Amino acid sequence: xxxxxxxxxxxxxxxxxxxxxxxxxxxxxxxxxxxxxxxxxxxxxxxxxxxxxxxxxxxxxxxxxxxxxxxxxxxxxxxxxxxxxxxxxxxxxxxxxxxxxxxxxxxxxxxxxxxxxxxxxxxxxxxxxxx
Numbered sequence: 560x561x562x563x564x565x566x567x568x569x570x571x572x573x574x575x576x577x578x579x580x581x582x583x584x585x586x587x588x589x590x591x592x593x594x595x596x597x598x599x600x601x602x603x604x605x606x607x608x609x610x611x612x613x614x615x616x617x618x619x620x621x622x623x624x625x626x627x628x629x630x631x632x633x634x635x636x637x638x639x640x641x642x643x644x645x646x647x648x649x650x651x652x653x654x655x656x657x658x659x660x661x662x663x664x665x666x667x668x669x670x671x672x673x674x675x676x677x678x679x680x681x682x683x684x685x686x687x688x689x690x
Contacts, residue, residue, distance in 0.1 A: 594618050594673055600685075605629075607681040609673040614643040617674045624667040627685040633662035639677035 593613040599606045605627075611618055640646070640655040647654050662681060664670070667688070673679045 594620075596620075596673075603685055605681075605683045605685045607671070607679075607683070609671070609677075609679045609681075611673040611675060611677050611679070613675050615675050617672055619670050619672040621668060621670055624685060626687060626689055628667045628688050629665045629669070629683050630686050631665065631684045633681055633683035635660050635662050635671075635679060635681050637674060637677050637679045639674055643676035 593611060593616070595610045595612075597608045605624075607622075636657060636659045638655065638657050645654045662669075662671070662683065671679075671681060
């Protein structure tokens with residue numbers, strides 16, 4: 560089932576988490592070229608980590624929570640800098656920095672954007688919609 564979900568996602572850039580939500584452990588989806596997404600479900604929480612390797616392009620995708628729904632806002636934390644070559648120094652310790660924001664969309668189908676040259680973590684409360 561996970562391979563079929565991955566294949567379908569690669570063709571239409573929509574991510575169905577049906578396979579991910581039935582797995583108790585870690586799953587991953589490779590997107591064409593530049594984005595790696597890891598997903599873990601723990602109880603009533605879904606955790607996503609996206610690594611966007613593109614030096615210039617933010618990548619957006621739709622999340623489809625088949626069998627679950629996000630009923631409250633989630634938290635998005637992003638590690639990035641001005642460019643893919645940015646790094647911290649003693650003189651500039653915040654060149655690469657963390658930013659947090661709220662993912663306000665709820666439901667079972669919504670968008671997530673992974674900024675260029677970043678690592679983005681999403682923590683999303685979920686509720687099963689069927690037994």
